[in-house]
Structures are given as structure tokens and as C-alpha cells.
Amino acid sequence: MTTTRPAQKPLRSLDEALAQLLGYATELHGVEQVSTFDADGRVLAQDLVSALQVPPQDNSSMDGYAVRGADLADSSQSLPVSQRIAAGSSGEALASMSVARIFTGAPIPQGADAVVMQEDCDVQPDGSVRVQIVPQLGQWIRRAGEDVTRGAVVLTKGERLTPASLGLAASIGASQLAVVRRPKVALFSTGDELVMPGEVPPEHMKPGAIYNSNRFFLKALLVRLGCEVSDLGIVPDQRAATIDALRGAAEHHDLILTSGGVSVGEEDHIKPAVQSLGHLDLWQIAIKPGKPFAYGQIAQGAASASASGPACAPLAGGDSAAGAHFIGLPGNPVSSFVTFLLLVRPFLLKLQGVLDVAPNSVTVRADFTWSRADKRREFLRVRRNVAGGLELFTNQSSGVLTSVVWGDGLVDNPPGCTIAPGDVVRFIPFSELLA
Ligand code: AMP
Ligand code: MG
Secondary structure, three states: OOOOOOOOOOOEOHHHHHHHHHHHOOOOOOEEEEEHHHOOOOEEOOOEEOOOOEOOOOEEOOOEEEEOHHHHOOOOOOEOEEEEEOOOOOOOOOOOOOEEEEOOOOEOOOOOOEEEEHHHEEEOOOOOEEEOOOOOOOOOEEOOOOOEOOOOEEEOOOOEOOHHHHHHHHHOOOOEEEEEOOOEEEEEEOOOOEEOOOOOOHHHOOOOOEEOOHHHHHHHHHHHOOOEEEEEEEOOOOHHHHHHHHHHHHHHOOEEEEEOOOOOOOOOOHHHHHHHHEEEEEEEEOEEOOOEEEEEEEOOOOOOOOOOOOOOOOOHHHOHHHOEEEEEEOOOHHHHHHHHHHHHHHHHHHHOOOOOOOOOOEEEEEOOOEOOOOOOEEEEEEEEOOOOEEEEOOOOOOOOOHHHHHOOEEEEEOOOOOEOOOOEEEEEEHHHHHO
16 A cells, blocks of 8 residues: 655745735724824824924024124134023024124024134133134034924834934924824734743643743734734633634734644644634745744634635735734744744734835854755854854754844844855844844
């Protein structure tokens, strides 16, 4: 008797998987007005246009004296101080053959064409001022509108707001900002071996039991990406309960994210449960760590069916009324972490309307040897050293979470490539991926 093994699905490239995944991520409906104070990390829902110029008028960038250059032809002459202009007040036109005492941020009086810093002036016993160095035209003057012109788009729709952008928004008088609503994400872990820290002390852990670590970093990563997270714990290991949990979560969430149970051939309840409520694609992605990955959709109000539902398509307008996205990450902690950063992060950013979801990478010198070329594209955990090169964490196993804590980024190593000291490699800092 001959047995035929089921044909292995070909591996798909990361770029292909990402493009397909992003095709499903249509922008969420729903705009919120939030205080500019609370908008850090949120995504702007419409262009922010300035109704005024910044600075509003020419002003001094130094404490000193506002002068008319033509009055300083005779460098030995002292000029009287005709007025004093502090920040927040506005002066009068500068009387000829006089100077104005002026402070940083104060408006330049009409007729003045330069500021001389006080360190370059001698104040005479009678209070008049002699300028030691004749200033250049416009010296120490910050020009009106040099930061923002009236009508300029200062921040664009789809931009993720940073502390600096909040300051810029405030500088044009915006106390509230229109942002895309937060994605609602339900988080589940799968695996009978999992125990929650705090439930069982280390000395009483049964053989085979491990603590649920993925739940902690996945929740933190989701929060950093602006999501409203429902942490729904460990999915019960029964088909009916799993279906109920997923169906319930699909009613109120944009995305259901699970970890574990997506390896090929694994006996688990997530796969058939998602398939019975909608559609599930299991992908084998040509990356290391993190080969298995699942994307699916659960229709809202889905009744459990024996046959798989319709194939995946972009959910209408990213509206939760159309159903929920489903993403299943591999269970190995490093695989889970890395696939989240490479695939789930851009997916969640695109749901929020971010236009540019690719992390920036840089080329850096490798100060290590990597002699095991792999057929898959690898993401090696590395750390920058003081010499400006990269060091490799010794154990690159997908279960060794210490590598991610030790490292400060990933080397994106193409398939089939070894690395020798001195080679230039592509480095993606975690600062690009965790922000
Ligand atoms: P799986 O993808 O379910 O086959 O799991 C692969 C490996 O990851 C197994 O060794 C699991 O015990 C481990 N694993 C799965 N889920 C978690 C989790 N939430 N926390 C820590 N390890 C996990
Ligand atoms: Mg498992």
C-alpha cells in the first residue's frame, strides 16, 4: 500500500503576505475629537491647517537692543534707549537715532532692522548704548511666518501624532484634534500548558506547564499601537466554548488576536472554530522566526456552520458591523513577538489610516559571524556596540525571549545569506517597531 503525504503549501514571502494582509485592512470608520493633550500616538483623521502665521510677527531671538542699521554708521557714537519692549508687549516705531531695549520673543519695533545682543553693547553712565559690532541686516530677528505660514497644512491626515506634533498643533491654536477611533482588539492565548503568573507559584508548576508570557507582551504592544484591548485570557480547550468566545468577541471588536495553535498539523480548536464562523487562511511565511501565521474573518452574528464561509475580502469600510478580522500568531514567544512587529503592527496602523506603515531600516556593520544560511529570510536579534557595529545574541532560538530583551533591533538577513564580520547588513531598530 502506498501512502501519499498531503502536498505542502509553498512558503510565501513576507512582502507578499504583508501586501495581502494590508489589502484586508481598510480604515476604521469613526472620528473622535480629543484634547491635544491626549492625542500622543493617535492618528490624525484630517489635515490640520493653520489660520495664522507662526511666529505671528517678527520678534527678537536675543536679549539686547533693536537698532536701525543706518543709525550705526559712526561706531563711536552712543544712542539713547527710546523704549523698552518685553515679550508679550508691543512697542512703538523706533525713533530715529535711538535704540530699543528688547528681550527674547518681543516684537521688533517698526523701523528696526536688526538686534544687537546685550553682550555686544556698552551701556554708558548716562544710560545710552554704544554698539561694539555693527550688526548685519536682520541679525537676531525671527521672521514672521518662518515656522508656519497662514493656510499651511501643518499636520496631514494619516500622520501618527508625536509629542512634537502636539506642540506644533498647539502653536497654531488647536486645543482639540480629530483622530481616528482606536481599534478594538480582543486578545486570546491558546495552549493547555499555559499558566498565568500569580496563579501557581514556580515551585508548584506541574511538569510541562509554562507561564503565559505572550499575553503580557502582546497586550503591551497593542496598547502602544493605540488599541483598546480586551484581554480575554486563555481560550478554553473545547470546540463549543471556543466558538462561543470567538463569536462573542467578533460582535464588539475590530480584530481578534490569538497566539499559539497555528502550526501545521496541530490539534487545536481555534482553526476549526474560526473556519466555522467565517474564513481562515493558514499561511506559511518564509521568515525565521515566525513561519506559521493565520489570517481570517468572522462575520458578525455568524452562526456556526460546518462548511467554511466566504473567502476573505476587505471588510466593508473597516466597520465592525461587517465582522471582525482574525489574526493567529505562532506560539513560540520570539516568533509571536517578531510576527507581531512585522505584520500585525502595520496592519493595525493601516486600520487607523496611517499611510506609511513600513519601519525605517539602516545599514550597519556586522561585528559577528552568521555561518548558517537559511532558505528563509531571517530576523536576527542584535545589539549595537560602542564601536557602531552590531553584536549578535548567541542563542537565536524562537523560544528564547531573552534575545529580544537583550537586543535593540533586528537584522533583516535575506534568504541564503551568511554574514562575516565587516559585512554591511540591514538593521531595523526596535525604536522603529515599538513606537
Ligand atoms: P504552538 O504555536 O501552540 O505550537 O506553540 C509553540 C510553542 O510556544 C510551544 O512550546 C508553546 O508551549 C509555546 N507557547 C504557546 N503559547 C505561549 C504563550 N502564550 N506563552 C509562552 N509560550 C507559549
Ligand atoms: Mg499550542
